[in-house]
Amino acid sequence: MASQPLPSYITQYFWGDDLSQLNLEKNQKYIVETLLEKGDSRALHWLFSNIDKQIILNFLPELRLNKKSERFWNIYFA
Numbered sequence: 001m002a003s004q005p006l007p008s009y010i011t012q013y014f015w016g017d018d019l020s021q022l023n024l025e026k027n028q029k030y031i032v033e034t035l036l037e038k039g040d041s042r043a044l045h046w047l048f049s050n051i052d053k054q055i056i057l058n059f060l061p062e063l064r065l066n067k068k069s070e071r072f073w074n075i076y077f078a
Contacts, residue, residue: 006031010046013038024050032056033063036073053077
């Protein structure tokens with residue numbers, strides 16, 4: 001999982017990052033944060049298929065999301 005590159009429809013959300021250094025294992029929290037904040041339905045489906053819901057829930061209080069996104073995801077995962 002971690003050694004595979006992110007799909008191209010995911011990498012569009014990381015346009016300012018060095019994609020060769022970005023991987024799911026080492027950058028899990030950053031990937032979750034970015035996709036919860038900016039991702040479309042396809043990106044979110046990928047996220048929920050590749051990262052366990054409990055891991056996302058554990059990250060949620062620490063993520064830097066805008067207030068609207070933060071409220072939405074707290075309700076969504078409640």
